[in-house]
Amino acid sequence: MHLSRNPAKFEIYSETRYSKVFVGTLTYNPETSIYTFTYDKRYLDLKTAIPIGPELPLRRRVHQSKKHEIFPSLLDRIPSRDNPAYEEYCRAQGVDPKENNPIILLTTIGKRGPSTFVFEAVYAENDIREAVVNFRKAEGLSVRELATAFDINYPTLNRLETGKSQDKATKRLLELYFIFPRAAIWVIRKNSRKLHHSVVERLLAYFEAKQNEEIEQPNL
Numbered sequence: 001m002h003l004s005r006n007p008a009k010f011e012i013y014s015e016t017r018y019s020k021v022f023v024g025t026l027t028y029n030p031e032t033s034i035y036t037f038t039y040d041k042r043y044l045d046l047k048t049a050i051p052i053g054p055e056l057p058l059r060r061r062v063h064q065s066k067k068h069e070i071f072p073s074l075l076d077r078i079p080s081r082d083n084p085a086y087e088e089y090c091r092a093q094g095v096d097p098k099e100n101n102p103i104i105l106l107t108t109i110g111k112r113g114p115s116t117f118v119f120e121a122v123y124a125e126n127d128i129r130e131a132v133v134n135f136r137k138a139e140g141l142s143v144r145e146l147a148t149a150f151d152i153n154y155p156t157l158n159r160l161e162t163g164k165s166q167d168k169a170t171k172r173l174l175e176l177y178f179i180f181p182r183a184a185i186w187v188i189r190k191n192s193r194k195l196h197h198s199v200v201e202r203l204l205a206y207f208e209a210k211q212n213e214e215i216e217q218p219n220l
Helices: 086-092 102-106 130-139 143-150 154-161 169-179 181-190 197-216
Strands: 005-015 021-029 034-039 062-064 115-123
Touching: 005 102, 021 102, 021 115, 062 130, 115 130, 130 154, 130 169, 143 154, 143 169, 143 181, 154 181, 169 181
Parallel strands: none
Antiparallel strands: 005 021, 005 115, 021 034, 034 062
């Protein structure tokens, strides 16, 4: 499981020296090829609010682009491909220089500019419930063994697996372990005294292999 940017959505914030305020969200609809920018209501109520650009006035909350075209004020934040340093900018941000998705480019090489507006990536949600169930069954582990290994309440994990619970704290903890294998290895070793040695060996083998993959192929 990897942490991946949502290729069809990002958020804009206004960041000054002492504060960071949510401005709004840009989304792309692949079916209509239209970009939609929506200002946050609380931002519009601020006396200090300024528009993202001339084509995105504050008098309207929702703005839609022309088909296949992103708003010019946003597009201006992406460096020209003719710039000799373009490939260097991309590699510094872990982006393929051939990347064409403006949302990916805006949240990496175009993230910051001369204004206070900052473009922040939104990360795609992982189906952690399905991932955990598949992992547990593939490794031949019981719900109780996995709960013990990860320091998670057994009834909570059981309800999460069966879809009877959407406990956000537990889901985030599980995501942490599967995205960052080093964290999983630490907690498994900490709780190894409570588990059969064969269970510990299987768990450590899996997450150590994932950790080695992350070292060889880091995922941004």
